[in-house]
Amino acid sequence: MSIEDKLKKFDPSGVANTSNNIFGLPFSPAESRLVFIPLPWDVTVSNQSGAANGPRNILECSYQTDLYDPLVPGAWKQGMAMEDIDPSVLTQNRHYRPQAERIISLLESGGNVQESDEFQAMLNRINQACEHMAIELEMKCLQYLENGQIPFVVGGDHSTSLGLIRALARNHDFGILQIDAHADMRNAYQGFIHSHASVMYNALHTEGVEKIVQAGIRELCPEEIQLISYRHKQVQTFFDHDLHQRLFEGENWAEICHDIIGRLPDNIYVSLDVDGLDPSLCPGTGTPVPGGLTYNQVLFLLAVAFNSGKRIIGADLVETGAGPLDGVVSSRLLFRMAGMMIKSNQ
Numbered sequence: 001m002s003i004e005d006k007l008k009k010f011d012p013s014g015v016a017n018t019s020n021n022i023f024g025l026p027f028s029p030a031e032s033r034l035v036f037i038p039l040p041w042d043v044t045v046s047n048q049s050g051a052a053n054g055p056r057n058i059l060e061c062s063y064q065t066d067l068y069d070p071l072v073p074g075a076w077k078q079g080m081a082m083e084d085i086d087p088s089v090l091t092q093n094r095h096y097r098p099q100a101e102r103i104i105s106l107l108e109s110g111g112n113v114q115e116s117d118e119f120q121a122m123l124n125r126i127n128q129a130c131e132h133m134a135i136e137l138e139m140k141c142l143q144y145l146e147n148g149q150i151p152f153v154v155g156g157d158h159s160t161s162l163g164l165i166r167a168l169a170r171n172h173d174f175g176i177l178q179i180d181a182h183a184d185m186r187n188a189y190q191g192f193i194h195s196h197a198s199v200m201y202n203a204l205h206t207e208g209v210e211k212i213v214q215a216g217i218r219e220l221c222p223e224e225i226q227l228i229s230y231r232h233k234q235v236q237t238f239f240d241h242d243l244h245q246r247l248f249e250g251e252n253w254a255e256i257c258h259d260i261i262g263r264l265p266d267n268i269y270v271s272l273d274v275d276g277l278d279p280s281l282c283p284g285t286g287t288p289v290p291g292g293l294t295y296n297q298v299l300f301l302l303a304v305a306f307n308s309g310k311r312i313i314g315a316d317l318v319e320t321g322a323g324p325l326d327g328v329v330s331s332r333l334l335f336r337m338a339g340m341m342i343k344s345n346q
Helices: 003-009 051-062 087-108 117-146 158-169 199-204 222-230 240-248 253-262 295-307 324-344
Strands: 034-039 080-082 150-155 174-179 209-217 235-239 267-273 311-318
Touching (some): 034 117, 034 324, 051 087, 051 150, 087 117, 117 150, 117 158, 150 158, 158 174, 158 199, 158 267, 158 311, 174 199, 174 295, 199 209, 209 240, 222 235, 235 240, 235 253, 240 253, 295 324, 311 324
Parallel strands (some): 034 080, 034 150, 150 311, 174 209, 174 267, 209 235
């Protein structure tokens, strides 16, 4: 059955059919303009685990989402669908997560991984597994891109973004708009090459990534500050403190958003770590930090990017916890972001 025929039989104002795909939509990934790729992976998280349950939580909460978007009404009609959550990824996550926890516990107690053959071998296996996952995602995304589809990663922790970033960088030069509480620019944090705290360090060293513009950053280490300062032409950071200082002193959010988006090139990738939001909105995220952006501030920032004519070539939404509010907020952000992406690629 064609998309047109499915749309004739689909009631967008009716009760969502939970046997359908995400948001109750009647589309499969093969026929959709935009495809959500769920990655239930949080092997190397350094605080609260649970982001591996994020894709399932978002999917289950998505069925309560109404389908009218005032910015891009009807964008969903071009097709949005989520792949099935791969049980083998969940199995690998359950296998490697306890090993990563042992390494983290060793480091936190003052130990040294390099002094133990057992722990060094364990670390090597985890790094290999994370790299393998990134390569598999990259290959999958390349196939979607060849088909003229738009891939969107749903994490999982923030490390899951890298495969899509690499895939896009094969064919595009682009900038990254990163909404986050953390800079994520540590080099192999805790020895994990694909740590959630290293994803933007890895992106920065990916040929094709022209620039990273960060918004909402409010917790980072001296190593990251040094890197941001040294690479200031390629990394521009709008710290949460500075954003709110500008607001408190009378500047309006629209002016600030135009400043942020104006630093980006025409092609952009949006990386939304939900810990960039005020933690009351997604309290189950793995590394919550006081402060952050409101739901409407994030949507307005994304709308400024969309209305400026930027082409959103890819995106991720990561670090969603397993709590009910986490799923509600993340699923709505996902729907709004996806609509903007579809329209910006017409």
